[in-house]
Amino acid sequence: MSQVINVVILIDPIRCKKCGLCQAFCPQKVYTLAKDGTPLVTSPEKCTNCRLCDLRCPDFAITLEVLT
Amino acid sequence: MAEKTWQIVLAGTGGQGLVLGGVTLAKAAVLEGKNAVQTQTYGIQSRGGYSQSEVIISDEDIYFPKCDRPxxxxxxSQQGYDRYRGIVSDECIILYDQDTVKNNNRLHDIGYPFSAKIMDLGNEKAINSLFLGSVLKLCPVVAKKSLAKVLENSLPAKILVVNLKALDLGYEEIS
Amino acid sequence: MQGNEACVYGALDAGARFYGGYPITPSSEIAELSAELLPQFDGVFLQMEDEIGSIATIIGASAAGKKSYTATSGPGFSLMQENLGMAIYAEVPIVLINIQRNGPSTALATRPAQGDVMQARWGTHGDHPIIVLCPDSVQECYDLTIRAFNLAEKYRIPVILLGDEVIGHMRESLTIPELDKLEIINRKMPSEPVEGFKPYKTEQDDIPAIPPYGTEYIVHISSSCHDESGYSHNAPQTADNLVRRLHRKIENNKADIVQVEWFGPIDAEVSIIALGVVSRSAKQAVIDAQKKGLSVNLLRLITQWPFADDEVREVLKKAKAVIVPELNLGQAVQEVERLNSFNTPVYSLSRIDGEIITPTQIAEKIEEALYKCQRDFTKSI
Amino acid sequence: MSARLYQEYLENGKLPHMWCPGCGDGIILRAYTEALAELDLAPKDVVSVTGIGCWGKADDYLSTQAFHGTHGRALAFATGIKLGNPDLTVVTLMGDGDAVTIGGNHFIHAARRNIDLTAIVANNYNYGMTGGQYSATTPLDSKTTTSRKGTAEPGFDVCLLAEAAGANFIARTTTYHVGALKNLIKEAITHKGFSLVEVISPCTTYFGRFNGQPSTLSMFNLLKDKAIPIQKYREMSVQEQEKYFAIGTLIKRERPDFYTTYRRINSGSETAGRKE
Known part of the structure; x- marks a missing residue:
């Protein structure tokens, strides 16, 4: 029985330098990368709010908001 | 004596209390309301190298801080004697330790067995009081009692006695 | 009391409570006495690993609000140069006491010199202002150390007290005034609101009011090119504005900063311009010359940098000859020559053997100068 | 839980920062600000002291009190700041150049004195800002722009150096291990005395590219594989250990810091007055 939480993932396009770390190390495969390397949130429903992408983003570009 | 500016050079080896001797003399002068400047020249050795202390005492302002006319x-030490023998005036007294210095028979050379006498007194560290006594006898730059006062103010009781004795001895035995 | 010791009493009376340094002859007595006395005033003495760290740590302590100082000599002064520039650029007040010794390199470690006249002015890289004071007595070691702190705090700039081995080790009487008779200047504090505060913002006087760390204000101190906020800012105009302002805050206040002493008759045929210990020889030479009926005076530069341009020009304009005796191969004399638009003969008198220039040497130079004046005059008629 | 957010410690208007894509510096800065927030330290009570280099630019993005000094001297400045006002939390942010190459002398002495401050050393094994030259941590035989055929010098182990010098708290982690990074920084700041957190951080532009790690991701994977928790590392044979490096809290000591010792030794002397 997993608890479903709704997380809104915001990526600041000005800050993001497209390093791909968020996508590479997301345990839930929430992200995919566009051809130019831009991270896209393609499976937001899988997000468990572990915040690893946020903490690992070198560019302060990711914000996670949990909706209650 | 009032207008006289005295220049005294204490030359020898590091560890002989030359700087302390100079400071003591300068303090005695200040105690008498005179102006005094003390400087030193020393090498990189703390013990055993050439060392000298210079004191100027005057009732007037002292500008040049070194003894150019002692x-x-x-x-x-021999080095101290040799360094000054050729450059001082004929009137300048050179008071030397006849135990360690070979003198050159200048007119105003005065020898005294400082090394032997201090051994007799039994405290090598009192040598500066001994030589200050002799210096004062030859150059009355300050009163002996002023100097004794400085010693009383700065020395612990147990070594004060021997220092005062050395001061008196140095003073009495020189002529 | 010794000159070096007098510096420590001056620093304490000025309110200094932090010393960071590395021992070096002939300045070490300053470290020793500071180590003994600072804890008595709740201050801190720290013996650092080298002179680079020494100046860095006092810059840090000053930024945290403690009046801070260090003491060194030639080789150590060389090691401090980079961070001296840092303190100038970041406007952190410190006092640096340099007891000059014979050089270059290790040279005669126990002998006096004035070889750092130009190192004190231009030792750190880049264009920069500096204040350098030059004591000539034990009393002035005390007085000028206090003044050094006052100028450092007032103008937010490192101030160098440039002594030498003779002044540092010389013993003379010292009169220490009552604390309440002393003029002590502390750095100004901002009155702006905390929100949006810019530490390097200045008013007409070009001096920023940077509070120490630990207040409600957020302070960014930077060795890199910075704007009023203290944050890095690399625009050409920012770089230009900053360095020009640093110069202005000193140049526009020379009347307050520059101190000289006149000795002897107001007008004289021969004038001596001297610094520090050599001015004592010069004073004796002036007195000796007077006894011989010669007309000689002395201009002593108590403030060595910024240079006393106006006073030196006045001397060059009035005197028939000017003598600049110094314990180097002619550093201050270059500045005198720079100002000599009057074609006045300027004589350099140098000594670099670890001994100080004697009154006799200056007297000989005076006679040489007077003879040449006489001869030129005779030739002209 | 603190009500503070990491954003409070950032000059948000200065972002995006100047670091290359995938550079570990941004990750360390993120962890540092997060740690400050969780420790509930007000920005005015924290002084971030930086040196020169890529990581030395960190103060540009911080809203704490800051001191941006000269290359290699951050710890000497920080020592003065801490002793000038012991109530401040002082954290130095240094690269491997600042900390143990040009500033190596200050590093060992700050650790030896046990000054109560924290050093966060971003170790990327080379000088990134000046174009990828070797530093004192560059491993033997690494290719850099001043050692095209490989370095002839072995590199320092930053943590061992601090341990020998006497630091109170010593930890190592990487920019891959972001949770541990934040927690170790928090622990370092709260531990009294000299605390070191060495963060192995990839230089994706120079060091990786020259040494067989062409991408950010390959470098992060390498960090993930090479970093072994200290307990497990200790169980390895010496031969095995050589292939890996240990992460976690390596040393924790309770030696009294310099200022505490200095005040204790000099206690009672405050009563003396001014000499007349």
């Missing part, structure tokens, strides 16, 4: 040079 009235007396105390030479406790």
């Amino acid at each position: 009235d007396l040079v105390l030479a406790l």
